[in-house]
Amino acid sequence: MKPLDYREIDGGLPFYALVGAIGVFVLAGLGAAFYMEHNGHWVTGMSNQIVWGTPHVFAVFLIVAASGALNVASIGSVFGKAMYKPLARLSGLLAIALLVGGLAVLVLDLGHPDRLIVAMTYYNFKSIFAWNILLYTGFMAIVAVYLWMMMERRMNVYTKAAGMAAFIWRLVLTTGTGSIFGFLVARQAYDAAIMAPMFIIMSFSFGLAIFILVLMGLYRWSNRPLGDVVVYRLKNLLGVFVAAVLYFVIAYHITNLYGTENHGVERFLLLDGGVYTRVFWIVQIGLGSLLPLVLLYSAAGRSRLWIGVACGLVIIGGLAQMYVIIIGGQAYPMELFPGKEYSSSFYDGVVASYTPSLPEFVLGIGGVALALAATVVGTRVLRFLPVSLADEQVDPHHPVADAA
Amino acid sequence: MSEESGIDVYRRRFLSGTATAAALAAVPGVFLHELGHAKPADAVVTGAVRWGMLIDSNKCADGCDDCVTACNEENGLTGHGRPASDAQWIRKVRLRDRETGHTQTLPLLCQHCEHPPCVDVCPTGASFKRADGIVLVDKHICIGCRYCMMACPYKARSFIHEDLHDQKPYAPRGKGTVESCTFCVHRVDSDRTPACVEACARENHNAMVFGDLNDPDSDISRELMQYSTRQIRADLQLNTGVRYRGI
Numbered sequence: 192m193k194p195l196d197y198r199e200i201d202g203g204l205p206f207y208a209l210v211g212a213i214g215v216f217v218l219a220g221l222g223a224a225f226y227m228e229h230n231g232h233w234v235t236g237m238s239n240q241i242v243w244g245t246p247h248v249f250a251v252f253l254i255v256a257a258s259g260a261l262n263v264a265s266i267g268s269v270f271g272k273a274m275y276k277p278l279a280r281l282s283g284l285l286a287i288a289l290l291v292g293g294l295a296v297l298v299l300d301l302g303h304p305d306r307l308i309v310a311m312t313y314y315n316f317k318s319i320f321a322w323n324i325l326l327y328t329g330f331m332a333i334v335a336v337y338l339w340m341m342m343e344r345r346m347n348v349y350t351k352a353a354g355m356a357a358f359i360w361r362l363v364l365t366t367g368t369g370s371i372f373g374f375l376v377a378r379q380a381y382d383a384a385i386m387a388p389m390f391i392i393m394s395f396s397f398g399l400a401i402f403i404l405v406l407m408g409l410y411r412w413s414n415r416p417l418g419d420v421v422v423y424r425l426k427n428l429l430g431v432f433v434a435a436v437l438y439f440v441i442a443y444h445i446t447n448l449y450g451t452e453n454h455g456v457e458r459f460l461l462l463d464g465g466v467y468t469r470v471f472w473i474v475q476i477g478l479g480s481l482l483p484l485v486l487l488y489s490a491a492g493r494s495r496l497w498i499g500v501a502c503g504l505v506i507i508g509g510l511a512q513m514y515v516i517i518i519g520g521q522a523y524p525m526e527l528f529p530g531k532e533y534s535s536s537f538y539d540g541v542v543a544s545y546t547p548s549l550p551e552f553v554l555g556i557g558g559v560a561l562a563l564a565a566t567v568v569g570t571r572v573l574r575f576l577p578v579s580l581a582d583e584q585v586d587p588h589h590p591v592a593d594a595a
Numbered sequence: 596m597s598e599e600s601g602i603d604v605y606r607r608r609f610l611s612g613t614a615t616a617a618a619l620a621a622v623p624g625v626f627l628h629e630l631g632h633a634k635p636a637d638a639v640v641t642g643a644v645r646w647g648m649l650i651d652s653n654k655c656a657d658g659c660d661d662c663v664t665a666c667n668e669e670n671g672l673t674g675h676g677r678p679a680s681d682a683q684w685i686r687k688v689r690l691r692d693r694e695t696g697h698t699q700t701l702p703l704l705c706q707h708c709e710h711p712p713c714v715d716v717c718p719t720g721a722s723f724k725r726a727d728g729i730v731l732v733d734k735h736i737c738i739g740c741r742y743c744m745m746a747c748p749y750k751a752r753s754f755i756h757e758d759l760h761d762q763k764p765y766a767p768r769g770k771g772t773v774e775s776c777t778f779c780v781h782r783v784d785s786d787r788t789p790a791c792v793e794a795c796a797r798e799n800h801n802a803m804v805f806g807d808l809n810d811p812d813s814d815i816s817r818e819l820m821q822y823s824t825r826q827i828r829a830d831l832q833l834n835t836g837v838r839y840r841g842i
Contacts, residue, residue, distance in 0.1 A: 228771070231755070231758060231770055232756045233675070233679070233757045237754075237756075238756075239683075239744070239752075239753050240750075241752060242744040242754060243745065301738050302739015302740070302770070302771030302772055303739045303773070306736070306739075307739045308738050313736050314719070315714075315718060316718040318741050319717045320740065321718040323720065373743075374716070375712075375716075376605070376746075376748065376831055377712060377745070377831075416664070438793075508642055521745070525748060525750060527703075527828065528690055529692060530692065530694070531690045531691060532690070532691045534677060534689050535687060535689065535703070537683045537703075538678075538679070539750065544679075
């Protein structure tokens with residue numbers, strides 16, 4: 192293996208054009224947030240029944256993916272896999288960028304985004320939300336230190352220690368995100384300990400899918416060599432993660448199905464929940480899990496295009512999974528009076544209706560755009576990307592490298 | 596003697612003058628001291644009482660929603676004609692037994708739990724429980740995250756989705772914050788009962804009893820002792836302040 196050379200991506204017109212194009216979506220997201228805040232949330236699809244809507248689908252997805260994007264660095268630093276080390280810097284940058292994007296969406300959807308300082312100064316330490324505020328800010332700080340250890344030659348000796356700290360922190364962080372739902376005793380679809388580990392494995396999958404797409408995109412855009420060794424290793428790993436998410440989803444539903452009290456909510460999610468059932472089977476399971484597995488492990492997995500498609504499908508499937516968990520979980524009525532039918536002017540006992548509104552969707556996309564913009568600008572100003580990830584560069588056993 | 600007398604007079608004047616000055620100087624202090632010991636607005640709130648409500652669904656008249664109307668008027672809840680996002684602090688729920696077909700109605704409101712999930716999950720502590728058991732939202736530090744609404748097993752809370760007008764000074768509300776039944780805390784603090792209870796009694800239905808659960812001689816405690824009652828979602832062990840008969 193040759194010594195690695197990291198360089199900033201080139202500036203100039205193409206760079207500004209790319210940032211400008213992404214920036215349009217960031218601005219649109221800000222505009223959507225202003226529109227929602229100015230008018231109040233009644234202009235969205237959200238209501239007193241569906242209190243968390245499409246912005247939360249995007250926000251939680253991005254936050255979960257953020258911790259997962261760091262995995263590539265962890266595999267290199269903590270588990271000592273040499274091939275992953277050249278990818279570690281981008282992994283850390285993407286982790287911070289995705290978290291910033293997700294948090295921006297979450298904060299801009301608040302009833303009072305202007306009171307962010309209140310959220311930072313008043314803490315109820317029994318709230319998993321309050322813990323998460325500390326976990327998120329701590330994550331950014333630790334990953335920033337981790338990046339510094341990796342990028343500053345004098346500090347390289349501390350990379351493994353920082354990487355270990357970041358790895359442990361990210362596991363706790365995703366446990367916290369899953370527990371936002373796992374701790375909710377009120378609703379049938381939540382209140383399950385499996386939520387925390389399921390969110391961790393979801394983060395592995397979503398984060399890696401985004402990482403592969405960004406890696407392939409940036410290398411193609413900057414005309415740098417990216418060999419098959421890296422891409423195939425990552426896509427095979429992605430397949431394992433997709434299958435693992437599927438396993439957790441099956442375990443969650445099977446456990447629920449065993450207890451009679453949960454038959455109602457399971458019937459709703461799996462059988463007659465309308466849009467939620469369709470999103471679950473068609474998008475989450477079919478397009479987002481099974482099809483990517485086929486693409487990644489069949490002959491199609493030799494093609495960059497199909498690997499990219501598979502990653503895109505995993506991301507869409509992940510958003511679908513969030514949609515079913517967050518919105519489907521709220522749409523199913525709460526079991527207030529077991530054994531009785533009940534109704535009221537406040538939509539008790541009926542499936543709540545929800546239609547995503549344009550501003551919600553634009554705000555969510557704005558968060559994705561913010562994460563991408565931060566990543567692209569980051570790679571321009573600091574040396575995150577190796578000049579080459581060609582096979583002979585990254586693979587110690589590559590024949591060309593041996594000959595050289 | 597006269598010289599001594601002059602000194603005495605002088606001494607007397609000096610002493611009395613000093614005493615007067617000291618007394619005058621002490622007046623504001625005494626006054627402030629009194630202020631300090633005057634009952635501030637929250638001094639009456641102690642854990643010695645726990646406010647609760649008993650609702651008898653057998654007495655709750657089908658088709659009557661006086662409690663709802665009274666609540667809306669008392670607390671200035673005016674809708675925007677958008678039922679999915681308009682606030683409701685109390686609502687009439689109609690139940691029908693799936694097996695027997697028996698129907699009944701009851702008002703559902705914040706249950707003022709001893710262990711409120713909304714208070715547990717609130718990141719800033721805006722959701723809080725007073726010492727006397729009334730669960731409230733501090734509108735000044737509510738950031739509008741709605742996690743309390745996700746956590747409440749009774750769907751008791753509303754998010755304010757749009758601008759508000761004509762608020763009642765004693766029931767402040769705010770766009771972008773969450774709110775719910777306050778047990779008419781402004782009335783309770785001046786020894787009155789909540790508006791819904793008063794309205795129910797006015798119609799002679801008397802389906803709602805309000806009082807101190809800690810006082811064994813209160814009407815509510817005597818009825819709870821005498822009759823079988825239950826809490827909604829008793830399985831969650833939240834020890835609700837609102838109890839029901841006949842369900």
